[in-house]
Amino acid sequence: MSRMSAAERRPALIEAGLRVIARAGISGASTRAIVAEAGMSLASFHYAFESREAFLDELTATVVVRETQAVLPLPEVDGDLRDVIEAGFLRYLEHLRADPAHEQAMLELTQHALREPERHPLAVAQYRRYADFAEEALTLAAERAGVSWRSPVSEVAGVLVAFSDGITLNWLVHRDDHAARAAARAAADALSRMADSQ
C-alpha cells in the first residue's frame, strides 16, 4: 500500500467497511475483511482507529448523513399534500430498490447500536437525524400545499420515520413492490390527515 496519512485512511476504511457490511453484514465485517477490501494491512486499521467498535461508531455517524442526502432532491410534485408525501415515499422506494444492501446495512447498524447501552445514544442520534430530515421535508411539503400541521411537525416527522422503517423492513423481506406502494399510499394518507388546511 502506498503511503497514506491516517486522516486519509479513515474515510477510505469507512467506505470499505460499508461495502463489506452491505455484502456480509456486521458480523462479517471483521478487521481483516475490512482491510482486505481497502487493500491495506491490518496494522493500518489500528493505526487509524482505536478499535473496531470505535470504527463502527464513526462509520454509523458518517453514513447517516449520506443516507438522507440520497433521497434528495425532494420531488417537485403538483397536487395536494397527500400527493406530495406519496411522491416522497415513492422516491425513497426507488432508492431502496436501487441499493437494498445499503438500507439493510443501516438497519443492522441501528440494531448493533441498540444492543449495548453505551452505544444506544448512537442509534438515537441516527434516528434524530432521520427525523430532522423528515421534519424539513414535511415543513416544505406543507408550505407548498398551503396547509399547516395540526400536531407539532416533530411528531409528524417521527411517524414518517417509523412508517418508512416498517415499509423498508417489509420490502427487504418480501421484495414486494406492490405491497410497498400500498403501504406508502396508506402512510401518505395518514400523514396528510395530520394537517389542516389553513
Next chain:
Amino acid sequence: MSRMSAAERRPALIEAGLRVIARAGISGASTRAIVAEAGMSLASFHYAFESREAFLDELTATVVVRETQAVLPLPEVDGDLRDVIEAGFLRYLEHLRADPAHEQAMLELTQHALREPERHPLAVAQYRRYADFAEEALTLAAERAGVSWRSPVSEVAGVLVAFSDGITLNWLVHRDDHAARAAARAAADALSRMADSQ
C-alpha cells in the same frame, strides 16, 4: 445434567437460546452461552441439533407462533373500526413495553435470516405468519364494525405489519411512548380508511 431425551432437550435449548438472544443478541448466542443458560454440556447441543444454524432456524420458526399469541386476546372495544384498530395497536405497544428484548430479538432473527439467501425463506415465512395473524384480526375488526375492506385484506394486513414493525423499531430506539402512540393513531387512521362502510 440429569438424563433427558433429545426430544425434550430441543425445546429446553430453544427457551434458553431465546433468553440468551434477548440478553446478548444473536452474536452473543454462542453454543457455549446457550448450553450454559440451559445448564447442559456442549455435547448435548450437537446431540439435539445438527448445527447452530439449524438451531436458529428452528428457534425462529418456533417463536413466531408465540409472538402472535402474545398479543391475543384482541381487545373487545366498542366504537368504529378506527377505534378497534387503535386499541389493537395499543395492546401491542403494551406487549412491547413489557418485553422489549423479545421484540428486539425477533428483529435480529429476521435480519439474520435476511442475510443469507438460503435462509431468506425463513424470514418470509416469519412475516407471512405475522400477516396471516393481522389478516385474521382485521377481518374480525371489520365484521365487528360492520364494514368491508376496499382492498384485499391481505394487502391491508401487509400495511399493518409494516406499520407495526416501524413503530416497534422506533420505540426501541427512542423509548418514546408518546411518539409510539401518535404513530399508532396515524396507522389506525390510515388502515381504517382502507375500508368502506357497507
Next chain:
DNA sequence: ACGGAACTGGGACGGCCGTCCCAGTTCGTC
C-alpha cells in the same frame, strides 16, 4: 543531509468460536 516523526508489513498473542470424538453412564427391552 539528517533526525525525528509518521507510517507500513508481517508476524504473534491469547481468546472464543463451532464442531467433533470418545470413553463412560444410564436407560428400555428381552
Next chain:
DNA sequence: GACGAACTGGGACGGCCGTCCCAGTTCCGT
C-alpha cells in the same frame, strides 16, 4: 441380569477473531 441403544461430560481440533508489537521504511521540517 445382559445387551444394545440412547445419552452424557470433557477434552480436543482447527479456524477466525481483535489487538498488539516491532523492525523497517518513508516523509517532512530544519
